[in-house]
Amino acid sequence: MCQWMLPTAALRPDLVAGTAHRGPPPGLPPTSLPSPASLCLACFTLLLVAGSAAGGCPSGPGQNPLQVLAKGSNCSWTLERHTRSYNHLEGDVRLRRLYSANKFFLCIDKSGKVDGTRRKNYADSLMEIRSVSVGVVAIKSVSTGLYLAMSKKGTLFGSTRYNPSCKFKERIEENGYNTYASLRWRHGGRQMFVSLNGRGKPRRGHKARRRHPSTHFLPMMPT
Structure with missing residues (x-):
């Protein structure tokens, strides 16, 4: 489980600058909160984006970003390895x-x-x-x-x-x-x-x- 919370705007698309309100419009059901699994996936995605901005490995063309993990600027490990590294x-x-x-x-x-x-x-x-x-x-x-x-x-x-x-x-x-x-x-x-x-x-x-x-x-x- 993630130990920190995403900004409110990321969890509640209806809460944006200039249009925020305390509840749903009359006649609409209350907005459901995201599931714990969705929160963790969002946390992981933001961490990956932050790592890339700090000099991590960008994902290549057609490559799933979840298949790339980088530490700092070191790109030595990915899920797909070339034969030369065996x-x-x-x-x-x-x-x-x-x-x-x-x-x-x-x-x-x-x-x-x-x-x-x-x-x-x-x-x-x-x-x-x-x-x-x-x-x-x-x-x-x-x-x-x-x-x-x-x-x-x-x-x-x-x-x-x-x-x-x-x-x-x-x-x-x-x-x-x-x-x-x-x-x-x-x-x-x-x-x-x-x-x-x-x-x-x-x-x-x-x-x-x-x-x-x-x-x-x-x-x-x-x-």
Whole structure:
């Protein structure tokens, strides 16, 4: 229950400057007082307006003002949060086999060679995909312990140590497949993608394009 009262004019629309009277016109029933719920809603609305005037968060176009709460000028909390603020996704680990649209499983052998295989349960194709930040993953072969990495020239290889070259931006494409682009390296301003050609051989990152089937992978759960 609110601890303070609204101005009389807000509760009694009939009481305005120059036209106020002590009772209803003859023949009309007495004006009913607002319910406690209406009083609290009015209190909350006025507090929200006062907060905005003091430097709080204004509501955006089409946004319900009751969905915005601000403390001072801090707009860090709303009922609708952007995906970028979901930091709890960091550290998420998945065991998957990356199956390309060209029907090959990505694998890394013990020598560090990256290749594609059609063998479904091949040990070197089982990958640990770990989220290192929102939308960025590190991919490691479970059997060899080597990380998938990309060189400055766009060559894929297995790295014994985790480093910035092992970070890839993971994106779900419109067809449901994922693409993996190097976070560190670009070629002429273009992203370089993990890619397997029609023979299952890795392509240079600068020769791959986001929409090309060779860059599309479906993360499949191990069986």
